[in-house]
Amino acid sequence: MLPFLRPIATFLGQVRGRLRRGHVTRDDLFIGEVLKRNGIITEFQLKSALDSQREILIQKGRAVRLGQVIVELGFAEESAIIRTINSEYQIEVTSLSDDIRELLAYKYGSYFERLPRPRIPMWLQMAVATTFIIVLTIFTLSMVVLGQQKERLYEQTVRLGMVSLNYFANNAPIPLLEDDILRLNTLIKEAARVEGLRYALIVGTNNLIKAHTDINLIGVPFKQFAENPVTTEKSDVTYYSYDRPDGERLLDLYRNISFKDKLLGQVHVGISLNFIEDLVRQERISVVLITLGILGVGLLVALLYGFRFSRPISDLLKATQEIAKGNYQFRVPVKRNDELGTLGASFNKMGQELWKNAMTQKSFGKYVGNEVLDMILANPETEWLKGTRNEATILFGDVRGFTSYAESKAPEQVVEALNAYLEMATRVIIKYGGYIDKFIGDAVLGVFGVPVFRQDHVERAVRAALYLQEELLKESLHGNKLLASVGISIHTGEVVAGNVGSQSKMEYTVIGDSVNLASRLNAFAGAGEVIVSRQVCERLSASLEAEHLGQKAIKGKSEPVDIFRALRIKSRIHA
Structure with missing residues (x-):
């Protein structure tokens, strides 16, 4: 080794040693990407x-964790x-002095150390997808077409054999009656000229071969x-396929020869x-x-379009990436x-707006946005929270005897049966223009008239209930007896509709005396x-046929309440 290269080799060896000892690893890159993805840097x-x-590693010969470097540079706390x-x-x-590498290795093992998945370019993906679609399409079509062609050829072969067979059967009775072996073999000999016909033979009533294309087999049983x-039988002809000892596959067709029965x-x-x-081959x-x-043509087109779209x-x-760095003035070439x-032009417009917003925030103060955000968080969805008074129809459906049913069945069976009921109830209520307010155990609360008001919301609710009972009864015949145990109650009146909840969780619902009455009426529904x-009943007096069940005392009501059993409704509406 040259003398001036020895210090460089020594330094590289020290760096490799530090890399092997874990002073500089991919962990820093992983953590850096995490911090960037979460907007910390x-x-x-x-x-x-x-x-x-x-630079610290090169100049001072020691490794420093990336997190500590970020803190020292003032990029993040x-x-x-x-x-x-x-x-x-x-x-x-x-703290950043903790051994993060060891904690990650302990929790995730070798998974954290695995290499990232390879990047597959778009042009290659399009080429592979095009290849797969072409091969699958042609293979499917070829299988269908060749199968149909093979079937037609087989039918044509059967027809050809039937023509030859009928020819022999129609010309053989007289020679057979006269036991004229020469005429029979002359008749059979003509068949040998037909392409694809391997043999033709005539058998007498004594099971001896009277005529054969192979003269050596004449007189043989x-x-x-x-x-x-x-x-397979077709008209008077019977046929089947078989393999000869030499491997050739033949179709044997035969029919009886008769004269005056x-x-x-x-x-x-x-x-x-x-x-x-x-x-077929x-x-x-x-x-x-x-x-x-x-x-080949498809791959060429896929590659061309792949490059055209990937660029x-x-x-x-x-x-x-430039926008993420804060370079809002970067522009995408639109050609x-x-x-x-259009996407490129929209992206350029977005960058321009981001630049304007950044300049506005920098010029007029960055705290304006935070103040507005605090106001929104303090009163989210203000208009909804106030609530509004509306006229609505409440449908309440509950399963009779659900507790005893649940005690006698396996939990999985109970959940399956209950889900079937709730699924049907949801589908029918939505079909007739209502919405599902909530599920309460084995009960469903449906609302008609809010948030979308419909003039005929009362009729829609009754129709939905009657239709739901019909469907539940039909479906219960298939084994789910729970479906036949649903009682439904309906009441219409004024409700308060709006968002109810906290800032962390809200739901749109209806509350009021009408909702409570609809729920209490359900106790009388068998x-x-x-x-x-x-x-x-008063709203639907012209169309609803109902049976008066008398007055019933209702909890929370000072006066008894008239209740009716809905039987049928006359007119029809389009939900």
Whole structure:
């Protein structure tokens, strides 16, 4: 080694040693990315901190944790860094002097050390996707087309065999009656000229071969070509396929020969099926060649369009990085008149607005935004919180005897049955223009008329209830007996609708005496029944058929309340 290179080699060895000992690891890069992602530091600050960390290592020969460098440079407070690390990795770091690497290794093991997933460029993804779609499409089409072609060829072969078979059967009766072997073989000999026909033979009633394309088999007892074949009958012809000892696949067709209802014998014709496989094989080769050609063109198009689309996206990525650094004046080159061009123009407009906002905040004071934010947090959704008085119809559906049902069934079965009921109730209420206010155990509270007011909200609620009971009864016949145990009550009146809750959780709901009455009426609703109040009956007097059940004492009411059982409703509406 040259003398002037020895100090450099020694220094590099020391750096490698520190890297091996964990003084400088990928942990700093991971933590730096976490801090940047959570807005603690910017990309520029991260690069500056890493450069400072390297300079300290080179100049002083010691490694300093990235978090300490960030604090020393004034980019962030130590408490903010610790809070972010603990939240991101679910560990308990109390100070930057703690061994964060050891805590991460203890919690995540080798997973934290694994390399990041490789970046796959868009053009390659488009090429792979195009290849997959082309191959899948052509393969599917070829399978369907070749299958249909194979089936048609098989049917054509059967028709060809039937023509030959009928020819022999129609011309063989007289020679068979006269036992004219010469005429029978002359008749069979003509069949040998048909392409694909491997044999033709005529068997007498004594099971001896009277005529055969192979003269050596004349007079030999006839034996079936296959044992227990699966045959198909078409008109007077029966046929089946089998394999010869030499591997060739044949189709044997046969029919009886008769004269004036007297059985004289049987004629057989054997046609080769191998030509079908040969044709299909040739077509497959053609499909493969066509696929390769289309695939080449498709890949070329995919690559061209991949580069065409990835270039403006790369420009947008670079612009995003510049915006993250605070360079709001960076502009994306807009050279396209399509969606990506529109996106680039919108991005440039966004950067301009961000620059204006940054200049406004810097010029007029950054605390103005915080004051407005504090006002919003102090009174979120002010208009909704006030609440409004509205006329609405309340539908309350509850399962009769649910407690005893739940005690006798497995928890999984109870949940499944209950979910089926709530799913049907939700679908029907929404179908008729209502909304689900809440689920209360095995009960559902539906509201019609708010927040979207409809003039016929009372009729919609009654129709929804009657239709729901019909559907529940039908569905209960399939085994879910819980569905047949639902009682529904309906009342209409004035309610207060609005947001109720706290700043951390709110819900839109309805409250008031009408809601309470609808709930209390449900106690009088038997399984499969719809109970309505007098107000509902009066609103629907022209269309609702109901049975008066008398006056009932209701908790919270000084006077008894008239209740009715809804039976049917006459007119129809479109929900």
